[in-house]
Amino acid sequence: MATDWAGMASAYELSFGRLCAGSLPFLIDRSRVAVPGTALDAGTGTGSVAAALTARGFTVHGVDADPGMVAFASAQHPDVRFSVDALPRLSFANGTFALTVANFVINHVPKPRAAVQELARVTADGGLVLVTIWPSSPISPMNQLWNRVITDSGVIPLSGHRLPAQDDFERSRGGLGQLLAEAGLTDVTAEQIGWDFRIDADQLWIAVEAGIANIGATYRQQNLAGKRAMRAVFEDITELGELTLRADAVLGAGRAP
Numbered sequence: 001m002a003t004d005w006a007g008m009a010s011a012y013e014l015s016f017g018r019l020c021a022g023s024l025p026f027l028i029d030r031s032r033v034a035v036p037g038t039a040l041d042a043g044t045g046t047g048s049v050a051a052a053l054t055a056r057g058f059t060v061h062g063v064d065a066d067p068g069m070v071a072f073a074s075a076q077h078p079d080v081r082f083s084v085d086a087l088p089r090l091s092f093a094n095g096t097f098a099l100t101v102a103n104f105v106i107n108h109v110p111k112p113r114a115a116v117q118e119l120a121r122v123t124a125d126g127g128l129v130l131v132t133i134w135p136s137s138p139i140s141p142m143n144q145l146w147n148r149v150i151t152d153s154g155v156i157p158l159s160g161h162r163l164p165a166q167d168d169f170e171r172s173r174g175g176l177g178q179l180l181a182e183a184g185l186t187d188v189t190a191e192q193i194g195w196d197f198r199i200d201a202d203q204l205w206i207a208v209e210a211g212i213a214n215i216g217a218t219y220r221q222q223n224l225a226g227k228r229a230m231r232a233v234f235e236d237i238t239e240l241g242e243l244t245l246r247a248d249a250v251l252g253a254g255r256a257p
Helices: 009-014 016-031 048-056 067-076 112-121 141-153 173-182 201-209 213-220 224-238
Strands: 038-042 059-064 081-084 097-103 123-133 186-200 242-255
Touching (some): 016 097, 016 242, 048 097, 059 067, 112 123, 123 173
Parallel strands (some): 038 059, 038 097, 059 081, 097 123
16 A cells, blocks of 8 residues: 555544545445445555444454554544555455455555455455545546646646556546456446535645645645745635535445355
């Protein structure tokens, strides 16, 4: 798994963690077709999915590549077991879990195909795999905001990174569905989900200063003048008020054969 947020758990929880938690109602609703038992939250981050599944009646093991995230999640949710582990090679036996979830993780791993195959491997026969991703189009209001901050401030953005073609997949309903099917899952579905993400502008800026995601990495590579320019544009756009940003994602589901 990616370690973009290593050592940044508190800042992530206040910002992008809240954004990603918007998928929770959809994940919990889809998990109802799984018999409560053991569940894996792969790429648990600050543990919000693991905690929600625990409340749903599952015995949950949350794993993350970053020890700081694991420590944070453990402190926040002491009734859930967390440990350091990473896709695409998990330290669990075949068929360990009745339910396996990866919430906005497959977007960030270097080998998405191998990662989904690993999720299928650790899921028991007939068990359920749930995966969420951010689609590549249309450009989300959040990314439109960051694109404007970069453009209007005149800073140089961080260079993008594309995965090798053999590892990448189309970030869409069709692309995620194909990825799940190629992993050997059956009864595959992929649906569009969405919600309104509300956050104070200052809380969102915490993520930028912490270096989280591409916008944070771009901010951190600037000199003082560039950082001040980015902040000034952000203040001008948001007026430092409460933001409401539409978030759209894709939720994929499949059964282990």
